Amino acid sequence: xxxxxxxxxxxxxxxxxxxxxxxxxxxxxxxxxxxxxxxxxxxxxxxxxxxxxxxxxxxxxxxxxxxxxxxxxxxxxxxxxxxxxxxxxxxxxxxxxxxxxxxxxxxxxxxxxxxxxxxxxxxxxxxxxxxxxxxxxxxxxxxxxxxxxxxxxxxxxxxxxxxxxxxxxx
Amino acid sequence: xxxxxxxxxxxxxxxxxxxxxxxxxxxxxxxxxxxxxxxxxxxxxxxxxxxxxxxxxxxxxxxxxxxxxxxxxxxxxxxxxxxxxxxxxxxxxxxxxxxxxxxxxxxxxxxxxxxxxxxxxxxxxxxxxxxxxxxxxxxxxxxxxxxxxxxxxxxxxxxxxxxxxxxxxxxxxxxxxxxxxxxxxxxxxxxxxxxxxxxxxxxxxxxxxxxxxxxxxxxxxxxxxxxxxxxxxxxxxxxxxxxxxxxxxxxxxxxxxxxxxxxxxxxxxxxxxxxxxxxx
Numbered sequence: 001x002x003x004x005x006x007x008x009x010x011x012x013x014x015x016x017x018x019x020x021x022x023x024x025x026x027x028x029x030x031x032x033x034x035x036x037x038x039x040x041x042x043x044x045x046x047x048x049x050x051x052x053x054x055x056x057x058x059x060x061x062x063x064x065x066x067x068x069x070x071x072x073x074x075x076x077x078x079x080x081x082x083x084x085x086x087x088x089x090x091x092x093x094x095x096x097x098x099x100x101x102x103x104x105x106x107x108x109x110x111x112x113x114x115x116x117x118x119x120x121x122x123x124x125x126x127x128x129x130x131x132x133x134x135x136x137x138x139x140x141x142x143x144x145x146x147x148x149x150x151x152x153x154x155x156x157x158x159x160x161x162x163x164x165x166x167x168x169x170x
Numbered sequence: 171x172x173x174x175x176x177x178x179x180x181x182x183x184x185x186x187x188x189x190x191x192x193x194x195x196x197x198x199x200x201x202x203x204x205x206x207x208x209x210x211x212x213x214x215x216x217x218x219x220x221x222x223x224x225x226x227x228x229x230x231x232x233x234x235x236x237x238x239x240x241x242x243x244x245x246x247x248x249x250x251x252x253x254x255x256x257x258x259x260x261x262x263x264x265x266x267x268x269x270x271x272x273x274x275x276x277x278x279x280x281x282x283x284x285x286x287x288x289x290x291x292x293x294x295x296x297x298x299x300x301x302x303x304x305x306x307x308x309x310x311x312x313x314x315x316x317x318x319x320x321x322x323x324x325x326x327x328x329x330x331x332x333x334x335x336x337x338x339x340x341x342x343x344x345x346x347x348x349x350x351x352x353x354x355x356x357x358x359x360x361x362x363x364x365x366x367x368x369x370x371x372x373x374x375x376x377x378x379x380x381x382x383x384x385x386x387x388x389x390x391x392x393x394x395x396x397x398x399x400x401x402x403x404x405x406x407x408x409x410x411x412x413x414x415x416x417x418x419x420x421x422x423x424x425x426x427x428x429x430x431x432x433x434x435x436x437x438x439x440x441x442x443x444x445x446x447x448x449x450x
Contacts, residue, residue, distance in 0.1 A: 030298055036373055037300045074304045074333060074341050076349055122301050126369055131348055136370035140300050 010166035011061075017158050018045050018065060022072075037143045041151055042069050043114035044107075046085035047092045048155050051102040051110050052163040055093030062089025076125045084121045088114035102163075107156040108149070115145040268439075271324035275441060287444040289313050291321075291340070293437050303347040303372055305329070305437065310336045320396075320403050320443045327431035328396060328407040329440055342440070345409060345430050346377045353397035354379055354409055361386040362397055365409050365428060375434060376413065379426040388412050388426050404446040 021041055029039040046065045050058020066085030070078060077083075092110035100106040119141030126133050196205060275288065295306035309315055321329040321342045330344040331352070343350050347367045354365035356379075363379045363386075371377060379394060392412040398405025410430040417424050 026295075026298075030295065038297065040300055073298050074302050074343065075299075076302075126348060129348070131366075131368060133348075133369035136373075140373070144300050 006166070010162075013162045013166060014049055014061065014159070017162050018049075021045055021155065021158075022068070026072075034147045035143050037140060037147055039147050039151065040144050041148060041155070042073075042081070043085070043088060043118050044111050044148060044151060044155050046081075046088045047110040047114035048107045048152070049159050050089040050093040051096040051106045052159055053093070054097055055090055058089045058093035059086045060089075062086045062092075065089075076122070076129075080121065080125075081118075084118050085114070088117050091117070102160075104153060104156050107152050111149065111152050112145060115141055115148070119144070271439060274324045274326075287314075287446075289315055289442045289444055290439060291315075291442055292439055294339070296435065301369075302349075303344040303367070303375075303434065304333070305342040305344060305434070305440070307332075307340045307342060307440065307442070308338065309442065310338045310340045312337050314444050315340050315442050316444075318402060320407060321440050322407060322443060323432045323437060323440055325431070326408060328409050329432045329434065329437065331403070332442065340442075344434050345432070346372045346375055346434070348372065350377075352403055352409075353399045354394050355397040355405075356386070356388060356412070357393040357395050359386060359388065359392070361388070362399070363394075363426075365394065371427065375430060377410070377428050377430065379412070379428050382424055382426065384423070386424070388415050390414065394426075394428055404443060 022045075025039075025041045029041060032038060042065070046062040049061050052058075053061065062085040063082065066081035066083070069081035069085070073081070075081070088110070091113045092106075095110055095113070096102045096106050100109060119137055122141075123132070123134055123137035126137065272290075289309055291307040291309040293305050294308050297303055298306070305321075307315075307321075315332060315335050317332050317335050319332045319335075321332060323329055328345060330342040330347070331350060332340050333343045333349065334341040345365065345367065348369045349367065351364055351366040354363050355361065356363070361383055363382045365377055365379050368376075368378045382388070390412055394409045394412065396403050396405055396407040396409060408431045410428040410432075412426045413429045414427045415424055416427065
């Protein structure tokens with residue numbers, strides 16, 4: 001029973017932290033343009049928590065983030081983020097479990113993978129629709145990652161503090 | 171005292187009589203105040219002046235306090251009045267802008283009798299991702315807005331098409347979004363084509379006009395409007411103007427790059443065409 005309460009508390013904290021990021025994205029970052037793109041935090045939200053929580057829990061968390069994004073953002077297919085973000089979460093979880101310990105570097109690499117997956121999926125959809133734009137897509141993907149990269153640090157600190165707060169016994 | 175009056179009473183009475191008579195005589199003889207009255211007045215005059223000065227000072231003080239209090243109250247009232255007037259001016263400026271837009275829209279309604287039902291909506295959010303070009307509006311299905319409705323600005327330029335509509339919100343995909351595709355016609359040559367978003371041009375706010383006839387001779391600046399052939403969208407809405415004509419990768423067909431007439435970044439208010447009559 002205690003374990004269940006702790007689990008609920010932990011994921012509530014993760015959800016609250018993510019909701020805060022959604023709020024910042026929607027109220028502030030969406031109105032700013034750097035290097036021709038708006039800072040796009042959602043792939044980071046799908047990539048960073050799994051580096052702390054591992055592949056399974058991380059993938060489920062990213063699935064929830066993806067579903068929330070699909071509900072909020074217009075896209076070429078209704079389940080774009082629900083498909084892409086769990087993959088990004090799985091990659092991030094496996095990365096932190098096998099190669100890089102959770103931390104700034106791991107978050108950075110996971111974020112790069114998330115942006116790569118998201119951008120590739122977008123380009124793939126454009127290609128399937130007969131309006132391929134690989135070069136323009138790659139350019140937007142690189143710009144998007146470069147602009148969002150500085151946010152890896154505060155988001156890693158935020159999710160690490162949630163992780164430490166909810167894993168006191170570890 | 172009694173003794174004094176007994177001994178000198180008569181003398182005092184006599185002196186008083188002499189004095190009275192003297193004063194009376196002097197008063198009759200002199201044109202101004204008598205010397206004695208004058209002397210008394212001269213002696214009392216500084217006291218009178220002093221008393222008057224003190225009274226005046228006190229009165230001034232009282233008036234000053236009263237005036238200050240009144241001025242403060244008046245000042246506060248004026249400040250409130252100014253604030254209200256400034257608010258009215260601001261509102262008036264906003265109303266003037268709104269009126270201008272509605273007047274332009276009224277002209278458009280007069281010119282375009284096929285556009286039967288408009289709904290004004292505020293733009294609450296511009297692009298939400300780097301991969302789409304969209305606007306979010308503050309009106310939705312509760313006011314009859316549906317997916318597929320055309321959205322125009324106050325000048326009648328096409329902004330985009332509603333892609334999703336909720337109860338009190340709706341999302342517009344602008345003309346330059348990759349998911350937007352509509353029948354178009356070049357106003358001058360009557361050539362038909364398909365105006366559609368292209369991702370490689372989306373960041374530059376440009377779109378393509380594809381499937382042009384082989385013999386089309388477009389010029390830069392040619393106006394492109396909706397053809398309305400499918401019946402899904404009204405005809406004659408201005409999409410934009412031709413910026414450049416290019417050959418496609420095969421080299422066999424040409425396409426035009428269009429500069430949209432609507433300025434998507436500057437839009438704050440748009441009009442959703444809820445219904446229209448098909449003009450044949």
